[in-house]
Amino acid sequence: MSPRDDWHEITDDAALTALLGEPTAAARDKERSALTETDRDWLAASPFCVIATADAAGNCDVSPKGDPAGSLVHVVDERTIAIAERPGNRRADGYRNVLANPHVGLEFLIPGRGDTLRINGRARLVSGAPFFDDLVVKGHRPVLALVVEIDTIFSHCAKAFLRSQLWQPETWDPEGTVPRRAVLAKLHERPDEDLAALDEYYGPAYAEGLYR
Numbered sequence: 001m002s003p004r005d006d007w008h009e010i011t012d013d014a015a016l017t018a019l020l021g022e023p024t025a026a027a028r029d030k031e032r033s034a035l036t037e038t039d040r041d042w043l044a045a046s047p048f049c050v051i052a053t054a055d056a057a058g059n060c061d062v063s064p065k066g067d068p069a070g071s072l073v074h075v076v077d078e079r080t081i082a083i084a085e086r087p088g089n090r091r092a093d094g095y096r097n098v099l100a101n102p103h104v105g106l107e108f109l110i111p112g113r114g115d116t117l118r119i120n121g122r123a124r125l126v127s128g129a130p131f132f133d134d135l136v137v138k139g140h141r142p143v144l145a146l147v148v149e150i151d152t153i154f155s156h157c158a159k160a161f162l163r164s165q166l167w168q169p170e171t172w173d174p175e176g177t178v179p180r181r182a183v184l185a186k187l188h189e190r191p192d193e194d195l196a197a198l199d200e201y202y203g204p205a206y207a208e209g210l211y212r
Helices: 012-020 038-044 092-102 129-135 159-164 181-188 194-202 204-209
Strands: 047-053 060-066 073-077 081-084 103-109 116-126 144-156
Touching: 038 116, 047 092, 047 204, 060 081, 060 092, 073 129, 081 129, 092 116, 092 144, 129 144, 144 181, 181 194, 194 204
Parallel strands: none
Antiparallel strands: 047 060, 047 103, 073 081, 081 144, 103 116, 116 144
């Protein structure tokens, strides 16, 4: 017998609702379709978001994006935002998904805040537009932007952050039991490279090339 034979799988909506219960009216009805003034303030204060995408077959990807607060997101209008893309590893998994399936989910964080702002919508890729001038960081324009037409927007409660103690420095242990980045790179990505060279690559100079 497989250990999985003892699992009790939920396979339909009715069973899920029976287990979790019905949402409160406030939770059920909090979605809106346009940015409020406080939503704009949140986006201006957020230096970090995650973007979820899926390709035409449903294969998923989630990608983090970060910039100084005020430079990550450009509000085009009350129903449209744009997120800057900077130089990276050029895999572009999420962007390739958008070319096949425009539906995206985004979550915007403010450091120290437990609540988050969630946006679901339909995206397209733009390689140039006048608003790129508003997304310049350290003299560098974005290489492209993800433009999202908003379907729904709502605030998400702080319970996940409270449970994880994510913003409580006394719980942090970044060195912990997980190997440093250079070691992970040698194990999984660059086995033929010298560890000392990888340590140097991921050292203080790593930040110098973020916008080049």
